[in-house]
Amino acid sequence: MEIFTVIQPGAYTTVQDRGRFGYQQFGVPICGVVDVFAYQVANALVGNLQGQAVLEATVFGPRLEVVNQGLIALTGGNLSPVLNDDPLPMWESVAVHPGDKLQFKGIRTGCRAYIAVSGGIDVPMVMGSRSTYVAGKIGGVEGRPLAPGDRLNKGKGRAKVGVRISPAFIPTYSADIEIRVILGPQDDYFSGGIETLLSSTFTVSDKADRMGYRLEGDTIAHRERVPKSIISEPSVPGGIQVPPDGQAIILLVEQTVGGYTKIATVISSDIGKVGQAKPGDRIHFVQVGLEQAHRILKEEEEKLESIRESLRE
Amino acid sequence: MFDKPRFLLAGDKGLLVEFGDAIDPEINRKVRHVFLSLEKGPIDGVIEVIPTYRSLLISYDPFQTNPEILEKEILDRQGKLDQWEIPPPETVEIPVTYGGDFGPDLDFVATHNNLTPEQVIEIHTSGTYLIYMLGFTPGFPFLGGLSERIFTPRRENPRLVVLAGSVGIANNQTGVYPIDSPGGWQLIGRTPVRLYDPTESPPILLKAGNYLRFRRISGTEFQEIASRYKD
Numbered sequence: 221m222e223i224f225t226v227i228q229p230g231a232y233t234t235v236q237d238r239g240r241f242g243y244q245q246f247g248v249p250i251c252g253v254v255d256v257f258a259y260q261v262a263n264a265l266v267g268n269l270q271g272q273a274v275l276e277a278t279v280f281g282p283r284l285e286v287v288n289q290g291l292i293a294l295t296g297g298n299l300s301p302v303l304n305d306d307p308l309p310m311w312e313s314v315a316v317h318p319g320d321k322l323q324f325k326g327i328r329t330g331c332r333a334y335i336a337v338s339g340g341i342d343v344p345m346v347m348g349s350r351s352t353y354v355a356g357k358i359g360g361v362e363g364r365p366l367a368p369g370d371r372l373n374k375g376k377g378r379a380k381v382g383v384r385i386s387p388a389f390i391p392t393y394s395a396d397i398e399i400r401v402i403l404g405p406q407d408d409y410f411s412g413g414i415e416t417l418l419s420s421t422f423t424v425s426d427k428a429d430r431m432g433y434r435l436e437g438d439t440i441a442h443r444e445r446v447p448k449s450i451i452s453e454p455s456v457p458g459g460i461q462v463p464p465d466g467q468a469i470i471l472l473v474e475q476t477v478g479g480y481t482k483i484a485t486v487i488s489s490d491i492g493k494v495g496q497a498k499p500g501d502r503i504h505f506v507q508v509g510l511e512q513a514h515r516i517l518k519e520e521e522e523k524l525e526s527i528r529e530s531l532r533e
Numbered sequence: 534m535f536d537k538p539r540f541l542l543a544g545d546k547g548l549l550v551e552f553g554d555a556i557d558p559e560i561n562r563k564v565r566h567v568f569l570s571l572e573k574g575p576i577d578g579v580i581e582v583i584p585t586y587r588s589l590l591i592s593y594d595p596f597q598t599n600p601e602i603l604e605k606e607i608l609d610r611q612g613k614l615d616q617w618e619i620p621p622p623e624t625v626e627i628p629v630t631y632g633g634d635f636g637p638d639l640d641f642v643a644t645h646n647n648l649t650p651e652q653v654i655e656i657h658t659s660g661t662y663l664i665y666m667l668g669f670t671p672g673f674p675f676l677g678g679l680s681e682r683i684f685t686p687r688r689e690n691p692r693l694v695v696l697a698g699s700v701g702i703a704n705n706q707t708g709v710y711p712i713d714s715p716g717g718w719q720l721i722g723r724t725p726v727r728l729y730d731p732t733e734s735p736p737i738l739l740k741a742g743n744y745l746r747f748r749r750i751s752g753t754e755f756q757e758i759a760s761r762y763k764d
Binding site for chain 1 (some may be wrong): 669
């Protein structure tokens with residue numbers, strides 16, 4: 221059933237789900253939402269199963285007209301959502317009716333907003349996922365960002381009543397961001413560079429997209445007499461590449477292999493924070509160990525479970 | 534080749550396993566052998582495995598397993614890999630129309646190597662290339678085995694759009710662009726065959742571990758093959 225007609229697509233709005241797994245060996249990247257926590261909460265708010273597709277809006281959100289009755293929820297960065305003439309509360313589900321207009325007035329905090337619909341955005345599955353991969357022209361709406369006139373369908377949803385999560389669970393998206401990292405895989409290519417990474421503050425450049433975030437700041441020096449690039453190897457979301465020029469790039473979800481050294485890797489729980497950073501925001505890296513990273517991940521999972529539990533009551 | 538694989542952390546969900554530190558068919562064969570063993574005899578908690586030149590990435594669910602368990606399992610398998618047989622490699626033939634609009638840099642590659650364009654084509658089509666890995670874009674093959682007689686540096690000004698099917702050379706590498714993308718390789722020809730077709734199953738034509746050969750075809754044959762695709 222049709223839920224939205226796209227009037228204006230916004231700066232870059234795509235259909236995404238949790239991602240496309242199992243095809244990286246062929247060069248097809250994971251894609252999927254960048255801020256997994258915000259995405260999971262959005263789906264929970266509208267009573268969706270985990271893994272349903274949502275819209276990921278970037279910086280300037282889309283303008284959408286509601287075609288049929290439905291239940292929606294917005295999470296993630298605050299791009300000033302407005303329903304008809306009234307500000308639309310985030311982190312809660314809201315019933316929408318035919319003729320309603322959802323639009324965004326501009327960025328306040330964060331960078332990416334998630335729009336979930338009860339029943340999920342219904343587009344064909346390609347290689348096991350609905351996620352849009354623009355370079356590969358697959359997923360979402362014809363493998364591209366939304367365009368004016370697109371009609372978006374939703375699946376069968378169960379939830380009808382609006383619910384909200386406790387404010388204590390709502391993340392804050394600051395312009396000064398602390399990102400936790402595990403060193404490696406190529407930390408042995410650096411010595412003083414590691415100290416630079418952990419003591420400097422880096423600024424997000426305007427070359428920041430779903431493939432990666434190029435940072436500006438102090439040059440991260442390689443050790444002397446080591447090669448500055450490596451034999452191409454797999455890359456993971458969160459890998460912090462240091463090319464020969466010493467300016468770091470945080471890889472996100474649209475790259476499978478690369479030949480640059482990776483000094484450290486952002487922990488899974490903080491990748492969403494990277495994705496909510498916008499050009500000009502400042503990033504400070506903090507080192508954690510593997511066990512600590514796994515503990516943080518477990519705490520995040522428990523938090524999500526508490527949120528789901530609170531919504532079932 | 535390392536005596537014992539080397540394990541490196543790639544974040545909190547990835548374990549990188551290195552089998553050597555060179556681009557070498559034997560090391561790559563080892564990568565594929567372990568990859569195959571993980572496909573046929575999966576380890577609990579492993580989500581996905583990506584094989585590359587000399588290493589593979591094990592992406593895992595930290596709620597189900599951890600690097601310690603995975604390392605032990607991989608080391609354990611070292612002496613027992615023979616129970617997973619590597620299928621004999623196949624050779625895939627890729628038809629290519631060389632030169633002209635299809636390969637605008639053919640003359641440059643020839644001049645750079647003091648050859649005629651005909652000689653470049655002859656050398657390129659006489660090689661058998663090992664598909665070491667796929668990546669960069671869907672289905673992009675990283676090939677080994679280019680003759681040093683046609684090594685040519687990348688273009689000084691990368692093209693904003695290189696058409697899908699373009700066959701290029703960059704230093705000691707040759708490859709085929711599966712999708713339209715920016716690129717700096719010297720383009721010597723183009724194939725009408727689709728290396729990446731999301732409507733097909735499997736969507737990717739080539740497989741790591743197989744070999745590839747290029748066969749010269751005319752412009753007419755190019756059109757003929759291209760017209761066999763539905764859209």
